[in-house]
Amino acid sequence: MGQLLSAPITEKHSSSGHNDRFAFGASAMQGWRATMEDAHTTLLDVQDAPGTAFFAVYDGHGGGKVARYCGERLHKNIFADAVFSASDFRGAINNGFLETDRALRDEESTRILFAGGSVESGRVNGLLAVSRALGDFKLKMGDTSQPGDQIVIAIPDIMEHKLTDDDEFLVLACDGIWEGMSSKQVVSFIRQKIAEKIPLNIVCEMIMDHCLAADGKLTSIGCDNMTMVIVALLNGKTLEEWYDYISNRVALSMPKRDENHQSTSKLPANIRALSMSALQMTGRPGFRTQYERNVHSNIFSDWSQEPHAQTLVPFVVEQSARGERSYDIFSRLLKERIICLNGAVHDHSAALIVAQLLFLESENPEKPISLYINSPGGSVTAGMAIYDTYIQSPVSTLCNGQACSMGSLLLAAGEPGKRYALPNASIMMHQPSGGASGQASDIAIHAREILRVRERLNRIYQKHCNVKDLDVIERAVERDHFMDAEEALKFGLIDRIMEKRPTSVGVGGSSN
Numbered sequence: 259m260g261q262l263l264s265a266p267i268t269e270k271h272s273s274s275g276h277n278d279r280f281a282f283g284a285s286a287m288q289g290w291r292a293t294m295e296d297a298h299t300t301l302l303d304v305q306d307a308p309g310t311a312f313f314a315v316y317d318g319h320g321g322g323k324v325a326r327y328c329g330e331r332l333h334k335n336i337f338a339d340a341v342f343s344a345s346d347f348r349g350a351i352n353n354g355f356l357e358t359d360r361a362l363r364d365e366e367s368t369r370i371l372f373a374g375g376s377v378e379s380g381r382v383n384g385l386l387a388v389s390r391a392l393g394d395f396k397l398k399m400g401d402t403s404q405p406g407d408q409i410v411i412a413i414p415d416i417m418e419h420k421l422t423d424d425d426e427f428l429v430l431a432c433d434g435i436w437e438g439m440s441s442k443q444v445v446s447f448i449r450q451k452i453a454e455k456i457p458l459n460i461v462c463e464m465i466m467d468h469c470l471a472a473d474g475k476l477t478s479i480g481c482d483n484m485t486m487v488i489v490a491l492l493n494g495k496t497l498e499e500w501y502d503y504i505s506n507r508v509a510l511s512m513p514k515r516d517e518n519h520q521s522t523s524k525l526p527a528n529i530r531a532l533s534m535s536a537l538q539m540t541g542r543p544g545f546r547t548q549y550e551r552n553v554h555s556n557i558f559s560d561w562s563q564e565p566h567a568q569t570l571v572p573f574v575v576e577q578s579a580r581g582e583r584s585y586d587i588f589s590r591l592l593k594e595r596i597i598c599l600n601g602a603v604h605d606h607s608a609a610l611i612v613a614q615l616l617f618l619e620s621e622n623p624e625k626p627i628s629l630y631i632n633s634p635g636g637s638v639t640a641g642m643a644i645y646d647t648y649i650q651s652p653v654s655t656l657c658n659g660q661a662c663s664m665g666s667l668l669l670a671a672g673e674p675g676k677r678y679a680l681p682n683a684s685i686m687m688h689q690p691s692g693g694a695s696g697q698a699s700d701i702a703i704h705a706r707e708i709l710r711v712r713e714r715l716n717r718i719y720q721k722h723c724n725v726k727d728l729d730v731i732e733r734a735v736e737r738d739h740f741m742d743a744e745e746a747l748k749f750g751l752i753d754r755i756m757e758k759r760p761t762s763v764g765v766g767g768s769s770n
Contacts, residue, residue: 261292262474262481265691268604268637270466272459277302280311281490281497283458287466289434289484290474293695295322296432296485297329307337315485317432348416421491426504427452428489434482438469448488453508455501460606462486467604472634592618596628599644603636603664608643615647623650629672630656635663638690638711645671645718652676656756657743662686667715670722670751678756679743685751689735690715723750 272285280302288294295318304310312333318325335357336342342350419425429444439447444465451461471480492500572587588598597614601607611629618627635641641664648671655672657665657679666687669677679685689712694704716731725731734749743755 262290263292264474266290266470266474267692268467268470270463272463273300274457274459275300275302276490276492276497279309279492281458281492281500282313282487283460283462284485284487285459285462285466286485287463287470287483289466289470290481291483293322294483295325296434296483297322297325298430298485298487299329299333300487301333304333304337307342310337311489312336313428313430313487313489315430315432315487317483317485348418351416421493423493425491425493426507427491430487430489432483432485434480434484435465435469435486437479437482439465449504449508452501453505455505458488458490462488464606467602467606472602595625596630598630598632599665599668600630600632601634603633603641603644603668605637605640608637608640611644612647615644615651615653619649619651626652626654626673626676628654628656629668630658631661631665631669632657632659633661633665633668635665635686638664638715640664641668644668648672654678656680657683657685657746657752660684660686663688666751667718667722670719675753677752678754679746679752680756681743683743683746684740685743685746686738686740687719687735687751688738725750 267288270285270287272283274283275281282300282302284298284300286294286296286298297316297318299312299314299316301312304312314329314332316325316328316332332355336350336353336355339350339353339357341353427448429441429448431444435444447465448461451464452458456464465486466484469480469484474481490497490500495503573584574587574590575584585593591598592614595618597611597618599607599611615627618625645668652673653671654676655669655678657669659680660683661669661679662684663686666685669679669685690708692704692708694701712735716728716735719725719731719735720728723731741749741751743752746752747755
């Protein structure tokens, strides 16, 4: 895995584009790794090769130089090969890989068993988890001049596929994604987000946020660099028409209701009402134990082989004199001025929370809003966007599960007298952490910024906890400071432990 940071770098480098044949969205994130070793290439149009596009993701190991070199040169070597102009694309790709490998080193090199190599724990010579790679010349030092006889080879494994009208999109991603989600889960999630008309680069960002480990010390899963490219196969459609086409196909794959409004889904009856998105099934976003992953996959394999089984959200059907109307469960709660913050605080979740707060404020700026929090924390800037939107309407907060890091600050920032926690809730506050790389002056700048943010957060805690001495807050957040509901009440983070919810729907107000 290499060296890990004390906190992940979640800044994303995203891009998108389209022409009359393809559209793409791409994003890359360094994550927990000390350096970024991935690279990618997205070319909608290749000069001197009309109708040709090129997309690639390069996953480096032991450094990012080879990946970056491939991102700059590999496609050029493929297109420059003599057989490319003769439409021998397989030969051009093969030659382009070998030429790129030669350029990285002047010598030829050995194939696995025939060259005296070995495979240990799924790794070539106990070192490398792949048997085909550019570079890695220590594993290409055999006495043969044939590039295909090395322990590790640079000859690509090529698969040809003729596109049909049923092909929707192509996904390219590095290990950081595939270790966290199966191919089926990725495809199902992407289709659902396309149906929601979310841009492809944002879909990439959402998947990376999900795969990111909550704690870099717990497991290697979710701690790798992450890069992802989604390529839309337009098949003669405009981009808008393609989105509509996928939306219709997703809708047709969803379970239908019979005339008695009963779901015809294949899910077990006692679980049908609780079915939800695959990405909402785990207790924490990002990190999951291997046991959780196996159980999670088996559940969906047993329920249904259809992709929609991984993207269901509970719906509520209401009847009135004017007819019948259905709501997804979160929209129905929003109607009662209830907002749920479930999972990590990041730019996407913050955008949704802020939008809901602004909508409810525009409806009635005087009426209370209830915010239920079950979050391990996350981005400071995303959390402050939510905090700064607590402006006009009084926001009642309630912790159910956990409110850690930024989650605890949002909990404490609720309307005075209307900050609650359930009896078994866990609350944690600490100082911000981060990492920086570059010149010494750059690192110093980032260090000063972290200190500035820490002081700002401490003063916010001081204000909402009604603590006179700032030193009390500074001592509390020096390390991870965990509290149960009783301790949070004494500290001033909450106003009351809610043993029994009132009959009204909202946390602290009435429902009309």
